[in-house]
Amino acid sequence: MHSHTRIVQMSALALGIAGALAFGQAHASGFQLKENSAKALGRAFAGSAVAPGDTSVVVNNPAAMTRFSGTTIQADVTVIDLNAKFSGGGYAGYGFGPVAAPLTGGDGGExxxxxxVPAMSIIHKFDNGLAVGAMVSAPFGLKTEYDANWVGRYSAxxxxxxxxxxxxxxxYEIVPDRFSVGAGIIYERGEAELSKAVDFGTALFANPATRPLPxxxxxxxxxxAVVTGDDSAFGWIVGMTFRPTDSLSFGLSHRSEIDHELDGKVDWTVPADVATIFGSSPTTSSLFKDGGALAKLTTPSITTFSAMWQVNDKLALMGDFTQTDWHSLREVRIDFKNPDADSVEPFNWGDTRFWSIGAEYKLSDAFTLRGGYAYDETPTTFATRTPRLPDEDRRWYSLGVTWNMSDKIELNAGYTRIQPDTPKIGIFDSSRHVLFGKFSSDVNLFAFSGQYKF
Structure with missing residues (x-):
């Protein structure tokens, strides 16, 4: 029983911690969040690294800060309404002949x-061509939660x-109003919580000594198993902007990978009779005990190229191309603080690309309308997809508006409807569970911001 329960323990921890680190939802590539600007959301983030008048460039492309004057403060909030429902089934005890049974439970609910998702930013431009800025934002994260007894409870x-x-x-403006460069330091704080069910009945059946138990x-x-952890780490961002003419602008930015060491713990809930069985042998008495674990994770680097064409005084056209280097998430290795050997959870995610086009039209001095379309790739495949990440390629349809209340105050609103392709999963885990099915999902994003200049 020792060897099998050891596998179950390591698998649960690996799926717990690794799932926490590599978790995401169907509204953005992997677990990346783009929701740091109501203005940019309204045009599907087209021109995010070059469009003027949006202080989120502190994190999207710091070089674009030189287009500001004086001091500008901006507060954004994006409300993410994610709808995701599972349909499918599976088996427990797969490979054990007549004892194998369909997975019990419902579809997990909503x-x-x-x-x-809030964000806040500030930029100050000096008279000598230097600009400085700061921003608090949330680049990765979100949440999914299924009913505790759902059919996929052994996965998430x-x-x-x-x-x-x-x-x-x-x-700094190297060539005033034409060519600027910028750089920034990123301090990132992360917290994670993951839970899943553990099928001790299958583990006991796998051992001939405990198989006769009813x-x-x-x-x-x-x-x-419930896994929690947190960590803080540093990264960096660099960028440049180039305006060859008054009507044409280009921007390029690169955000670095960030290396995390998630320091966490696992809390086990073990049925009393099962705990008695494990405790009766010195070889298994130390299993499924609450304790610590350490996992290393590298979040991806992100490179963005933006372009903007100011067609006339009223109309501007924009485009964006972003590559997210998810190859940094090939695996998550769990280092247990007890004598157990390391556990490795493979992910093998692929790099993704995000394309968007958008436009802004100035109706009057008070109102500006915008819209955009984007195509966003998923880093997962059928072979690497789990219920923690029901992710697929998706399309963005965006609209937005700006109201300039005065020379100093403006209000912005944006809306995006995201339609993913149908995510399908097929999982055979080390605890002999098979889960297969598909998700129906959609996402609505509602963003609002206020900006004040002085």
């Missing part, structure tokens, strides 16, 4: 949630990740 119940960045940037059958003795 896995999505309504989540606000709750998945929640929160990241908060503080970015401090500076920029509860040693798949799904008859479920426990639970």
């Amino acid at each position: 896995a999505g949630d309504v989540t606000p 119940i709750k998945s929640e990740v929160k990241t908060v960045d503080l970015t401090v940037s500076a920029a 509860f040693a059958r798949p799904q008859l003795r479920d426990g639970k």
Whole structure:
């Protein structure tokens, strides 16, 4: 029993911590969040690294800060309404002949949630061509949660990740109003919580010594593993802008990878009779005990190229291309603080590309309308997709408006409807569970911001 329960323990921890670190939702590539600007959202983030008048360039491209004058403060909030429902089924005890049984439980209910994502930024431009800025934002994260007894409980119940960045940037006009460069330092704080069910009945059946027990059958003795962890780390961002003419602008930015060491713990819930069985042998008595674990994670680098054409005084056309280097998430290695050997959870995600086009039209001095379309790739494939990340390629349809209340105050609103392709999963885990099915999902994003200049 020792060897099998060891595998179950390591698998649960790996899927817990690794899932926490590599968790995401269907509204952005992987677990990336783009929701740091109501203005940019309204045009599907087209021109995000070059469009003027949006202080989110502190994190999108610091070089664009030189287009400001004086001091500008901006507060944004994006409300993410994620809808995701599973349909499918599976088996427990796969490969054990007649004891294998269909997975019990429902469809998990509504896995999505309504989540606000705030951001705040400030830029000050000096008279000598230097600009400085700071921004608090959330570049990665969000949450899914299924019913505790759903059919996929052995893969995921709750998945929640929160990241908060503080970015401090500076920029300088090398050629006034034509060519600027910028750079920034990123301080990132991350917290994670993951839970899943553990099928101790299947684990006991796998060992001939405990197989005669009446509860040693798949799904008859479920426990639970809850993994939490947190970490802080540093990264950087650099960028440049180039305006060859008054009507044409280009921007390029690069955000670095950030290396995290998630220091966490696992809390086990083990049925009393199962705990008695494990405790009766010195070789298994140390298993499924609450304790610590350390996992290393590298978040991806992000490179963005933007272009803007000011067609006339009223109309501007914009485009964006972003590559997110998810190859940094090939695996997550779990280093247990007890004598257990390391556990490795492979992800093998691929790099993704994000394309968008957008436009702004100035109706009057008071009102500006905008719109955009984007295509966003997923880093997952059928072979690497799990219920923690029901992710697929998606399309963005965006609208937005600006109201200039005065020379100093403006209000912005943006809306995006995201339609993913149908995510399908097929999982065969080390605990002999098979889960297969598909998700129906959509996302609505509602963004609002206020800006004040002085």
